[in-house]
Amino acid sequence: MLKDVNNNIRHVIYPLLEVLSLEVGHKQPVAMRINFNKPLSLEDVTEVHGENTGGRNTDKSSFYVYKVLDFYTTFLDNSRLHINVIDNIRKRSRANPRGKIKQKIKLKRRIIISLSFDKTLYQLSPDYNGTSSSIVKTSISDNSIKMRTMIKQTAGDSVAELPMVELLKTIKSFYQYLTIEAQAT
């Protein structure tokens, strides 16, 4: 039986690969781990509170961690991009006195973007004092400058689409904190 693919694959992952192909070398591999499981599956459950034991106390909260996407590639300038998308879902259910069960699902999505720049090419801008943007965390090692940030997305259900344009804008914003030592032409 044919099954439809997740909308995130059709509307985000495929266009994202198309767009990033401009920045990724012809021979450069892209590593990607997509979770095709349905959200709210038993294997994603991390915590359950208030297990229904009968009687009047019928509130139950289940917490799920759904790892949507893990994406890794290297750009033409040797910068290494890592995107990690994790959904934290809370499902609350409650039975009213007549036995009708109502449930609410709340989704909090965290998109963690980190980009490691080649230190032989880029330096941190002198204007960057580490607090220019409280959301961008920077760490410097011997051969790389790593920038990391998180986009939070809240939606009513677990099929919310990833914000592709915001994701690309965030990656581009990392470059404004960098300078190049070579003489500008």
Added chain:
Amino acid sequence: MSQCEAKRGLFTLYDCTKEANRTCAECGRTVCNEHMSISQSTCYECQAKSTAEIDDPHLHAYRLRQVMMTKHKGQSIHFGTALSEYYDLYDISSFDIKLAKITDMADSPDELFFDS
């Protein structure tokens, strides 16, 4: 044949190292097959500037780059030589660094990739 005059890149721009084998009817630049659709007479970069509706998934990437380079905050970087007037609208600073000096395309950091 000359080198393709279009640029690669999304957050940064690079010279395309491929050989040009076609000429764009709009800008007159010589470009390679990667930068011009077989069914069109204009290059992807010219198509991205126009508002005409063309059904080509590859064009979406160039349209997005056009917006990122002209409207989004933060200057982009060009590595390479001869950034022509064609890119005047782009908010970009140019550095005379050849791609070959800064990256080795075959040298991928395999150990950082996933096992599968």
